[in-house]
Amino acid sequence: MSKPRRLSVDHWQSSLVTRIDNAKDLLSGLWDEMALSEEQRKERLQDSEKLVFDLLDNMVKYEQQQLEEVKRKCLQYRKELEELRHELGIGPISETMIPKGLAPSGNWLKNECKALIKKKKERMSEQLQVYQEVKEACDRIGWDLVTGDNISTHLVPTSRIMEWKKQKIEADTVYIDRIDKIKQLQSAIRGIVNHIGRKEFDDHDITLVDMDYDKYKAVLSEEIVQSFENLHTRANQSYTQWYENIQFEYDELMIELQELWEVCIVAECDRFFPKTFNPEIQTVDDIENLRNEIAQLRLKYTEGKIVYDKLREWLALWHEKLEYEDDSKNSKDKYNNRGGSLQARLKREAQLRNQVPRVLSELEALCEEFGKTHENIPTAGPGRMHAAEYARWLVQSYEDEKRIDKETKDDQKRVQLAQESRFGVSPSPVKSTSHRPKTTPSIHRTITTPASIRKTPRKPLFGLNSSKSLQDGPKTSSPKDLIYLSPRRIPFSPALSSIPSSPLSAQRQQPPKSPSRPWRY
Structure with a gap:
């Protein structure tokens, strides 16, 4: 239309x-x-x-x-x-x-x-968004944001927007610094709380320590940071006082624990508690564990006192016997009967040879009798063996070491004889191991091998007679003073008679040793 x-x-x-x-x-x-x-x-x-x-x-x-x-x-x-x-x-x-x-x-x-x-409207939307971001950043650290005009209906100058953005960057930086500082203080305080426990702190302090600022948004004002600093100072003071008390208590408990370790024959591998308190790796829970360990060992010793006393009696005899055997091997004047000491020594060795198996039999009988009336037989040594089993294990270990030492020495003799028969030289001696621990660990000893050999001294076939001076005379092709030293023409000398011509002959001159017999009981 x-x-x-x-x-x-x-x-x-x-x-x-x-x-x-x-x-x-x-x-x-x-x-x-x-x-x-x-x-x-x-x-x-x-x-x-x-x-x-x-x-x-x-x-x-x-x-x-x-x-x-x-x-x-x-x-x-x-x-x-x-x-x-x-x-x-x-x-x-x-x-x-x-x-x-x-x-x-x-x-x-x-x-x-x-x-x-x-x-x-577009500018207002952007303005309100910037303002909201700045306000949130300032609210997180407790800052007041001054607006002046009604920003919901009026546009602010561009310079004001730039100031807001700059203020937001400053507020974010302050927040990051404060949250990092608070987390560091929290970590240090938590370490102290884990060591000394929560009894030294009130509910407000525990709330500050347990607060997770990554999950819960909170205002990190200057007062909050100061509260953490004050709490950290008080925690350090409490830790210092606690450490002094706990160190003294730990030392006292360790003295008692070491005594119980000795009387209960606890192996070194089972002694888990360090001798001194280390706050870096130990807490107040370790003190409680130490008390529990002492209580258990005290009860264990009280129940099996007769067995442990008999075991310590046997160990004392056993160690004394080993000392006599070591002295017999290493002492040069073991047969020196000065002041009748040899007779007393031989008498004591004979007593030990009788007492060690006898006390061991008594220990076995006591353990068997103890097992009839008690559920658990007292344990000792590594692996927590029964008392009698631990004693038998010590004897067997000693016999095995003696057998290994004898086999090692026999192997060395065979190697030496083979070396001398082939090359006329003997290898450097290799030290045999002993059942007794040395003062220097084996890892620090010098390693000796048969590669470093020494030559056997040889007798010269020709020699000069020093008792006869040179004389003037007609020079001939055969010198008169050069004497051929054959084995038959060597004059007898008591000083030289003790020197063997070779290690092989030296072994032939030595009287045969009686083979080492295992200890019997």
């Missing part, structure tokens, strides 16, 4: 006059036919004239009102546009940009206001 053609004012007037003329002619014809008088005709025309005049007056009045409204809207849009441009930081309006006429200028101003309002 096509739009009606827009009429001009002149055309409207012409059409209206024509319409009135036609209406007048029609009315005149009708009134003539009705034979109305002039008065009647005027009366009817007055009513229509009033209606037409009122309509025209209303029309003019409405248009006047519209004109005033357009003027007012133009002023309003212009003022609003100027405020928006000023708020957005845009320069004033150029008059050349505004179209001529009230209606076009009003529409242009209206559209410009809509565009700037949309732009303002």
Whole structure:
């Protein structure tokens, strides 16, 4: 459907006059036919004239009102546009940009206001987002953010936005520094609490120590950091006092524990507690474990006292017997009967040979009798063997070591004989191991091998007679003073008779040793 053609004012007037003329002619014809008088005709025309005049007056009045409204809207849009441009930081309006006429200028101003309002909303959204981020960063460390203007309805200058962003960076840096410092203090305080326990601290202190700031968001103000520093200082003081007390208590308990270790014959591998208290690896729980260990060993010794006493009696005899055997092997003057010591020594060795197996038999019988009335037989040594089993294990270990030493010596003799028979030299001696621990660990000893050999001294076949001086005479091809020293022509010398011609002959001259017999009981 096509739009009606827009009429001009002149055309409207012409059409209206024509319409009135036609209406007048029609009315005149009708009134003539009705034979109305002039008065009647005027009366009817007055009513229509009033209606037409009122309509025209209303029309003019409405248009006047519209004109005033357009003027007012133009002023309003212009003022609003100027405020928006000023708020957005845009320069004033150029008059050349505004179209001529009230209606076009009003529409242009209206559209410009809509565009700037949309732009303002975008700026407001960005502004509120930046403000919210800055406010959260400042709230985390207890800082107050000064806004001044109503930021929810007014735009702030760009310089203010830049200040907010800078303040957010500073607040984030302060928060990171504070959270790192608090975590370090928490870690140090937790270490102290784990050592000395929680009894020295109240509920508020424990809450600070257990707070996980990675999961729970909290305000890390300067007062909170100061609270952690004060708590750390008090914790260090408590730790110092606790360490002095616990070290003294630990030393006292260790003295008692070592005594129980000795009487209960606890092996070194089962003595787990260090001799001194080390706060780096030990806590207050170790003190409680130490008390429990002492209580268990005390009960263990009380129940098996007769067995442990008999075992210690046998160990004393056994160690004394081993000392006599070591002295017999290593002492050079073992057969020196100075002051009758040899007789006393031999007598004591004979007593030990009888007492060691006898006391061991008594220990075995005692363990068997003890097992009939008690559930657990007292244990001793590595692996927590029964007391009698531990004693038998010591004897068997000693016999095995003696057998290994004898086999080692026999192997060395065979190697030496083979070396001498083939090369005429003997290998360097290799020290045999002993069942007794040496003062120097085997790992630190010099390793000796048969590679370093020494030559057996040989007798010279020719020698000079020093008792006879050279004489002048005819020089011949055979010197008179050069004497051939054959084995048959060597004069007998008591000093030289003790020197063997070779290690092999030395072994033949030595009396045969009696083979070592295992200890029997």
